[in-house]
Amino acid sequence: MKPVDILILGSGIAGLSFAIQLAERRPGVSIRVCSKADTLETNTRYAQGGIAAVTDFTADSFEQHIRDTFTAGRGHCNKNAVRAIIEAAPERIAELAQWGVPFDRNTKGKWDLGLEGGHSRPRILHCRDRTGFDIVQALLRRAGSYKNITFYPGLFAVDLLVRNNQCYGIRYMDTGNGEIKSSYAKITFLATGGSGQVFRITTNPKIATGDGVAMAARAGVEIGNMAFYQFHPTALAAGQSNPAFLISEAVRGFGAYIINAEGERFLFRYHPRGELATRDIVSHAIFSEYGKNKMNRVYLDCRHLDKTKFHRHFPGIADRCRKTGFDLFKTPVPVMPAAHYQCGGIAISLQGKTSVKNLYANGECACSGLHGANRLASNSLLEAVVIAHKAAVEISSIIDYIAFPVFPEIPGNPGRGTGRKIMPDEVKRIKRQLQELMYNYYTGKTAGSRTEKEVVKIRELVSRKGDLPKRAGSLSRELCELENMITIARLML
Ligand code: FAD
Numbered sequence: 001m002k003p004v005d006i007l008i009l010g011s012g013i014a015g016l017s018f019a020i021q022l023a024e025r026r027p028g029v030s031i032r033v034c035s036k037a038d039t040l041e042t043n044t045r046y047a048q049g050g051i052a053a054v055t056d057f058t059a060d061s062f063e064q065h066i067r068d069t070f071t072a073g074r075g076h077c078n079k080n081a082v083r084a085i086i087e088a089a090p091e092r093i094a095e096l097a098q099w100g101v102p103f104d105r106n107t108k109g110k111w112d113l114g115l116e117g118g119h120s121r122p123r124i125l126h127c128r129d130r131t132g133f134d135i136v137q138a139l140l141r142r143a144g145s146y147k148n149i150t151f152y153p154g155l156f157a158v159d160l161l162v163r164n165n166q167c168y169g170i171r172y173m174d175t176g177n178g179e180i181k182s183s184y185a186k187i188t189f190l191a192t193g194g195s196g197q198v199f200r201i202t203t204n205p206k207i208a209t210g211d212g213v214a215m216a217a218r219a220g221v222e223i224g225n226m227a228f229y230q231f232h233p234t235a236l237a238a239g240q241s242n243p244a245f246l247i248s249e250a251v252r253g254f255g256a257y258i259i260n261a262e263g264e265r266f267l268f269r270y271h272p273r274g275e276l277a278t279r280d281i282v283s284h285a286i287f288s289e290y291g292k293n294k295m296n297r298v299y300l301d302c303r304h305l306d307k308t309k310f311h312r313h314f315p316g317i318a319d320r321c322r323k324t325g326f327d328l329f330k331t332p333v334p335v336m337p338a339a340h341y342q343c344g345g346i347a348i349s350l351q352g353k354t355s356v357k358n359l360y361a362n363g364e365c366a367c368s369g370l371h372g373a374n375r376l377a378s379n380s381l382l383e384a385v386v387i388a389h390k391a392a393v394e395i396s397s398i399i400d401y402i403a404f405p406v407f408p409e410i411p412g413n414p415g416r417g418t419g420r421k422i423m424p425d426e427v428k429r430i431k432r433q434l435q436e437l438m439y440n441y442y443t444g445k446t447a448g449s450r451t452e453k454e455v456v457k458i459r460e461l462v463s464r465k466g467d468l469p470k471r472a473g474s475l476s477r478e479l480c481e482l483e484n485m486i487t488i489a490r491l492m493l
């Protein structure tokens with residue numbers, strides 16, 4: 001593959017918004033956006049609730065949004081990052097709207113602002129309950145209008161090419177023919193998303209295997225806060241459980257209750273804000289309630305809500321519940337906490353800079369310090385667009401001074417992706433074992449040291465199998481993903 005100025009791994013909000021920002025500033029710079037699956041298949045496309053920003057300065061303020069973010073983050077947020085990201089929000093929202101994101105408006109023509117857990121004011125901009133999908137569509141349309149942005153779906157990045165603390169590109173697998181090749185760039189930009197698939201129950205799609213963080217960790221890039229993984233309290237507890245269908249927190253902002261098997265709104269026993277406490281508190285309260293209620297069941301109760309308005313705001317959620325056999329207005333719907341968001345990741349500056357030269361990161365794979373121990377609802381999409389903008393401003397001014405390196409063949413992680421054969425059903429079995437272990441550990445069923453030992457055993461099992469001579473089955477993206485998931489599990493533990 002021809003070297004390129006900017007190699008972006010990831011076609012979600014973090015990668016696409018950066019590509020657009022840079023293309024707009026530097027039409028002569030070549031930008032390649034790669035994704036391991038279909039361009040559209042990202043965490044971003046499933047985002048429901050929306051994007052948090054202060055836009056109504058009569059009822060809200062930056063100070064309140066900052067305070068709410070800090071409270072949610074339990075003292076682990078970075079002060080400068082929180083202020084800078086929140087204060088940059090209105091400008092980025094106006095830009096998204098100008099790029100064609102159809103945020104809902106109220107009858108007065110103003111933004112229709114939703115409320116979610118941990119927010120002291122309604123400040124969530126949304127496109128009904130399919131905000132992520134509408135954002136990706138608008139970004140793809142916009143990115144497609146720049147001649148210097150090219151797309152490369154079906155490219156699975158295996159490792160970063162890093163030498164002397166400088167990044168030169170990646171080693172990748174062409175998922176079409178399984179070949180391992182190198183791709184060189186002046187700047188490599190990681191926007192590879194989260195790692196929910198490390199857990200048995202998750203809202204994240206199958207692509208969320210933590211590849212970017214695992215690659216960065218192998219290359220010695222600084223990683224932070226990986227222990228802080230967020231569970232979302234209200235995934236639908238029926239039908240397919242991986243990925244589990246999310247019922248947005250905005251539904252509770254709209255007035256839905258969470259009740260136990262006795263029909264009690266028990267959350268006020270745990271926090272004065274009840275259903276609108278932050279999601280770490282709500283999820284924890286649900287797990288505690290499980291201990292008391294042998295059924296291990298809690299429910300989302302929408303029976304008292306206005307049906308017409310609900311359908312207008314949440315058509316996708318109402319439809320999915322109906323298809324799964326639940327009429328939200330007749331019966332409470334079973335819900336459960338599910339692994340949702342990786343709060344830590346590759347340590348970055350506000351411009352997306354990592355600890356390795358010419359390597360940047362953004363979005364869920366990165367850790368800017370905004371989220372601390374627990375992300376405030378709808379702050380993720382916001383963080384990605386703000387950092388994308390700041391990174392593009394910085395990179396557009398330095399890209400001309402970075403020379404295309406003359407490349408001797410740089411060894412990646414030796415042997416990765418080559419000759420490591422393992423049967424597909426073994427990969428599936430080991431993956432299930434890991435997901436079960438991590439889910440049990442994070443939901444309090446097992447102790448840390450025991451889980452750590454088990455993960456080490458799994459790691460050994462995979463390397464032993466990997467060293468076996470060639471076996472049946474094709475060169476496997478699944479095996480690389482499993483190795484990445486094990487790396488992520490160890491970083492979390
Ligand atoms: P993603 O959108 O996940 O994109 C990752 C990209 O990286 C993909 O293109 C993938 O193919 C590529 N990639 C990964 N590994 C490789 C590899 N090895 N090689 C090549 N390419 C690779 N946040 C909010 O703020 N508001 C919400 O309302 C909201 N709702 C959510 C609802 C759901 C169901 C989920 C799952 C998440 C939600 N979130 C929400 C979180 C938010 O959607 C994500 O944090 C955010 O979209 C992540 O964007 P990203 O660009 O970093 O990664």
Ligand code: SIN
Pocket residue numbers: 047048049050247248249250376377378379380
């Ligand atoms: C939701 O809609 O509940 C998800 C919002 C988020 O993850 O920020």
